[in-house]
Amino acid sequence: MPTTKIYRVFKIANGTVIDHVPGGQAVRLITLLRLLNSDSIVTMGANMPSKKLGRKDIIKIENRELTPDEINQVYLIAPEASINIIRNGEISKKFPVEIPGLLTTVAHCPNPKCITNHEIIKTKFTPKRAGKKIFFQCHYCEKEFDQRDLV
Ligand SMILES: [Zn+2]
Structure with a gap:
């Protein structure tokens, strides 16, 4: 893919670009990653037009490289996203978001009876792929949820 596409919105010299976020989901992802608090x-x-997704959103975070834990969170909303790490105006690393093993997250478990909704513990989910669909199984109550219900 030509790099000019990546820079269409705003060119950054250093930081992270999250590309191929499903259309309309960037705001949810920005909220989930608490990027506005940084x-x-x-x-x-x-x-933006995308061959892969029909339309896509793109997020650029200046002067900050996402941690592996944050990249795992991206999977919750944008499992097909690619992460570009930009250093000195060049793409230093580019990689797809990978299906994480056990995902520790700030997302709430939708099960009202789940212990995570009654005690202060971070939720953990195991992503499971069934064809094109992705489910998330709660580590505590073991119920499975659609991505849409989680965040
Ligand atoms: Zn649960």
Whole structure:
């Protein structure tokens, strides 16, 4: 893919670009990753044409490289996303978000009876793929949920 596409919204010299976020989901992802609480400048493009997704969103975070834990969280909303690490104006690393093993997250378990909704514990989910669909199984109550119900 030509790099000019990646820079269509706003060129950053250093930081992280999350590409191939499903159209309309960038705001959810920015909220999930709590990017607005950080000092980084965050820019997003929404509803950009994409061969792979039809339309896609893109998020750019200046001067910050996402941690592996944060990259795992991206999977909750954008399992087909690719992460670009930008250093000195160049793409230093580019890789797809991978299906994580056990995912520790800030997302709530939708099961009201789940212990995570009664005690202060971080939720954990195991992603499971069934064809094109992805489910998340709660580590505590063992119920399975659609991505849409989680965040
Ligand atoms: Zn649960």
